[in-house]
Amino acid sequence: MRQLLLLDWVLITALGWLAIGLVGVSFPRRLTLISRVLFPLGAIFGLVLALLALSGMVAGTQVRILPLGLPDLPFHVRLDALSGFFLFLLGATAAGISIYTAGYFRKGEGTAPGLQCLLYHIFLTSMAFVMLADDGYAFMVAWETMALSSFFLVTSEHRHAEIRRAGYLYLLVAHIGAVGILLSFGVMAGSAGDYTFDAMRDFSILGFWPTIAFLLALFGFGAKAGLLPLHIWLPEAHPAAPSPVSAMMSGVMLKTAIYGMLRVSFDLLHAQLWWWGILLLLIGLATALFGVIFSAIQTDMKRLLAYSSIENIGLIFVGFGLTLVFKSFLLPHLAALALTATLYHCLNHAFFKSLLFLCTGSVLHATGERNLGKLGGLIHRMPWVTWLALVGVLASAGLPPLNGFVSEWLLLQSFLFTSGLPQGYLNMLLPVVAAAIALIAALAGFAMVKFFGVVFLGQPREEKLSQAHDAGRLERIGLLWLAAGCILLGLFPNVVIALLDPVTRLLVGSGLRDAASSHGWWLLAPISEDRASYSPAIFFGSIALFTPLAYWAVRRYYHGRLKRVPAWDCGFPLQTSRMQDTAEGFGQPIRRIFSPFFKRTREHPSPFDTQPRYRSVVEDPLWYWLYLPIARIVDYGTRLIAFLQQGRIAIYLLYSFVTLLALLVVTRG
Amino acid sequence: MSPSLIHTIPLSGQVINLCAAIMLLLGFAMLSQRRVLTLINLFMLQGLVLFTSTLIVAITTHQNHLLWSAGLTLVLKVIALPYILHRLIRRLSVKWDVDTLLNIPTTMLVGIALVVIAFNVAQPISHLSGTITRATIGIALACVLLAFLMMITRSKAVPQVIAFLAMENGLFFAATSATYGMPMVVELGIALDVMVGMVILGVFFFQIRQQFDSLDIRHMERAKEQ
């Protein structure tokens, strides 16, 4: 018995999750056991995994061959810096979500809690294995298991037709994407036909095949990540799922696609072409813009967050594309900068988006409402959720000193270097992209203010909201964990960058640790201090200093008398909750400015209506331009072929007869 | 084939060739036949021809097991099956005329085309045939194809079955005359299958009639993808 490597411990932890699930399913109805023992245990495993992964990132590559899988292609697993980083992301996020879920379970909802527990933990294990897999077969198995388990989690409320539809769409797109990935592996394995990643690394395919492999991978992983135009499942599936699952999918599962894409483009493929980067960058930009615009006009809080996930994925892919560009022009240091921004944003998004989704979960439990038009004023009823959600909102809006800002800052910094590229058009084009990114960031702020303001502030728009109750203890712990993550990642960027260093060294052969850590922990200066610098600590510190100072001064020198009165509101006598802006109203400027993006159907009341009603539905045009036509084509094909199945035996005999004759003639001639 | 060739073939072989020709003729006759009763008789004749050819092969090549199979043919194809069929149509009182899905002349033309194809296909085989009877395999194939065509064109259950049996005949002919017969056990098996199949079909006819109150298979076109 050789002593256990780090990798083995990681595997054991992942399988531990599986074991938890199996225990859960063997007591399907024991709610207390599942929610008070199993899920907290899962959270602990998450922490353990995160720690192991952290040490794995620096420990160097480790490989193992499991006695599973195909006879001549057993499961290969491998723990290197890249997979370590994403495992850390998985573990850290899962810890928060699991502990939250422990408190989230209620009696008699959807499928049996034991089954939920099993599926949830299979989901976690499969994601871990996706990041560990080191051969095509193991990867595909883990990948599809991930899709499958998440599908069952999404459809746990399967009595509603739209949820079934969402699940169907999700699994379909996931499956088609998986086919793309499989093909990409096939191309990379090439004539060698060996599907271990090692073989793919050694076997260098030539000519246009790398491009084909890259594009296939982009298709496959893009389908999972929700890139345009394959995003269609995402805004359906996330609202349909129970909130912890949406958090897990949006926070972690989308990142597995990023992981796969990174693995393929930097690890498995040898050379990168610069236009791959541009392609990725433009697709990412389109996705981000699309996502943020749609998130700004949503009226369902979870759809809003789902579209915001699309936006963030878009930003991540922009950074990814930039990395590719720099790498292909042999500028490793800049590539490292862009890649750091990308990975950093992955981590940030994992934290703040799952935090926000969990908050919507609490709101959903407290009010039973997802529709923004029926919420509001929850800050008085559920302060914990509100304030923690505020952290998530600020982070997701990319505001200093929280984590969202750091990654956007790094991204914009890396864009400032593109003018040095040896390619005429690019150094013209890319700064403009930076402008678009600025626009997207600002729009994200808009969407987030809408989300937070409409849900938590103002007057409650419904009676029942006054019965809303705050999140339970375990739920609070989960939320606190994630919120703390948002803050700490924002305050100590240098630590994170130093942590990312091995990953960037692995992928692009350079890192930021030295430059970043040369100015002490409090100052982030990725290149040099007079080039660009940002110190969230001072930033936060001074705000945290000035605010109480001002408060103290004011209270010290002026009397603090305060009267509660009805709102003034320019002296309007009557004020109802209906008079404040609805979600539709808040989105109206966006709808107006970006009208070309939408397929909009409105219903205006005419002056003579007895009960005038106004209705405006904004839909995704791609659904009509792309997906329905494909469906029609397939349907046409089926009608054509079904005509063969006539039911007339004479015809059937004729088929065989003609087949026989044709074959005879062919063989003879 | 040219006269010089004819003289090289021994008499028995010529007789077998003659039988083959008759088989083919009967095949065409069945193809063009409208009346069920005549169809059955033709089928019986075909069986008879098959029997004779088998007998001749058996005698000329001194293979005793072929005698058995000849006897089998006689019992099964000449006596038993026609008898059963006669009983059936009397019991079922099927309409005498058989209407076809394709009119007779066209069917004949197609049949001729089939014969050409069959001969063409069988040519290489017959060339390397070691037996005295070269062309028979082509004719057997032709018979099979003609029966197949007949199955397609007939719209009633009984003629279809007869066509099916005719196809069996063609196969038997190929087996015996072209290859001096298959091993006994196989032939027995085949015969058994045919027999059982006939019985099952007989049962079927009644049930079909009772369910669809006709034996017109055009009633049985429900199962399809609309």
Add this chain to the structure above:
Amino acid sequence: MIELALVLTIPLASSVLLALFGHRRGAAELNSAGSLLTLVAAGMLTVRVIGHGPMILFDQQFFVDPLNVFLIALTALVGFTTSLFSRPYMRVEHDHGRLSAARLRLYHSMFQMFMCTMLVALSTNNLGILWVAMEAATLTTVLLVALYRTPASLEAAWKYFILCGVGIAQALFGTILIYFAAERVLGHDGGALLWTHLDAVKTQLEPTVLSLAFVFVIVGYGTKTGLVPLHNWLPDAHAEGPTPVSAVLSGLLLNVALYAIIRCKVLVDGALHTHFAGNLMMAFGLLTVVVPAFYLSRTKDVKRLFGYSSIEHMGLITFAFGMGGPVASFAGLLHMTVHSLTKSAIFFAVGHASQMAGTQIIDDIKGLIKRSPTIGWGLMLGTLAILGMPPFGVFTSEFMILTTAIKHYPWATPILLTALGVAFASMFGKVQGMVFGEPTVKPLSHNPALLPVFVHLGLVLMLGLWIPPYLAEWYRQAAKFIG
């Protein structure tokens, strides 16, 4: 020796017994017992063959080698589980008054007879007997398909009989041609139909004859395998017969027919030294994968749905064997196994589902998972497995087939993948509607025997994650010898 004798005689004997006492109570138990004994015997035979290698028995008429012994074991297994399933199923049918005691007798005895013919067809060394057994299998199954005596079932049975009869006839002609070619090499009484002898001299066989023979054989046995465009009997027969019969049709009969084709392919390859047979099979395979995928979305009847899916998978297997080579043949054999297991499991679940709903119309079956979670999950998981979702074994074989295709025939890969994608879309949509949603189905009068379903799915899952070494070794031998 003795094992094979047992394997062949036990079903025959139990068939006779059931023909006599099949209408009494306990017939179903007797049926199961017979199948169990067969399974045990098959297991012994398997052990024996693994131990001592191939053997030729009963004055060379029978022959067991890695290829067919694994099919024998599979057949015995699925036969046994099916008999287990059919016990409650048939009881429910009896309660619903759809089947009389006499019919049950017919069913039981014909089921055993069918098993017997299957096993003979698999284990025989004589191509003629193979043909006879196939024909006999047709006859027995015709009776089984027509069991309900409804117009629909009669129609299905009639089509089945005529189409397969004609097809089989072509196969006979092919057999005759092979015999004809072999006779010139082996002499007249050299057992020119014995596969082992043929295999020994296959290089000397006359190419043109064998190529023609293979055309006839593939058209003939292909009809029973359900190759497009010869497949038309299959959906009807699957839809109208009793569900256990659909299970064994899909799970066993198609395999055996394919087995016959493969046996002939080995000879033809040996004789021709070209890839003729392979190309033919690949062409049929592709067609057979693509066409049913498009039927799937239109069919309204759940058993037709899975019938078409069987056709599709047969196409995939045919394609695999057509490609040839160790990996592809390995994948083909594996896919045979997993498809039999999964599809029969699905049919078990579907049988109970349609009994619960009182109909086979997909749109009228809803919310199974609420009324009976086991049936619901069985159907859902089975469907996902058959659609090639990891970690189930179907994915394993499909992975190997696809990767081989990418490697050697890249042009074929997109076609296959499109077909699989379309199949996924249509089939999964339908099944999801049946399993989930507001229930319309009623509980069963007898509690179903779902052990078979989960045993099968468990095996398939295992094969997806871990193929036992001896099984893999066994597949390898078989694959090597298929070539």
Add this chain to the structure above:
Amino acid sequence: MNFYALFAQLLELAIALILAPILTGWVNQCRAWLQNRSAPPLLQTYYTLSKLFHKDVLLAHNASTLFRAAPYIIFSCMALASSIVPTLSTDLIFSPAADAIALVGLFALARVFIALAGMDVGTAFGSLGARREMFIGFLAEPALLMVFFTASLISQSTSLSTIVETLAHNEIAIYPSLAFAGVAFSMVSLAENARVPIDNPTTHLELTMVHEAMILEYSGRHLALIEWAACLKLFAYSCIGIALFFPFGIPEASDPASLLIAAAILVFKLAIGGFVLALIETLSAKMRIFRAPEFLGTAFLLAVLAMLVHLLLEAGR
């Protein structure tokens, strides 16, 4: 981080806090003159502030903690902002703490909080104002960022100190791109500081107001803080404009002497800037809220254009 740097920092903060209300007062005075009104005293803003500080706070029933905390946060954000921008010296302790991008982020933070505060009470006007504020914000922010980008492309740095040093202390170089950037910047700062033509700081006309609509519910010390923060914002923007476009006279060292000179120069520049602002406000008319996208879009395009111009003409430098 030497003592002078700290001193300069504190001095700059103090000057900002003191000068900001005066700047606002000055602008109003100039505007009054230009419009032939009798002008309010220069220190009018101080009077208002102290009056507000002494008043009681009338808080709406529905107002939450966030509503009460917002003024302090906004105030401190603005104080930080105006102490980051190098006006008296480029050698400040805060200058590495936040570069141009972070500065934009800081303004955004303040905006988000004031918008949330506006939505908190749940009145029609509050939410309306918040929506309009965010709406203007997401149009103005990118433009501002692009202006900074142009400057940073010139000076190869995003840290404001370095920018100022490059622009002020290198040999005099003509940057045509900065002209575009300057126009864009002034448009943005008009919008950001709730000035005509986007908003009118003096109106309380329901349908036109943006900034005022948000702070409608504030009173007493809260309102005072917010007003002061607004003054600071204006001050900060003016300083940014000065730093970017007229940086001459901002010393690198921070010895008292140079600081004094710098302060004098600063006051002078501010006076001019305020007058120009008043002039613009007088000459232009308030536009409909949905003309704002065109206005700010133009600003955005100009900023991008500036950057392209730089890359086209000056990249060689």
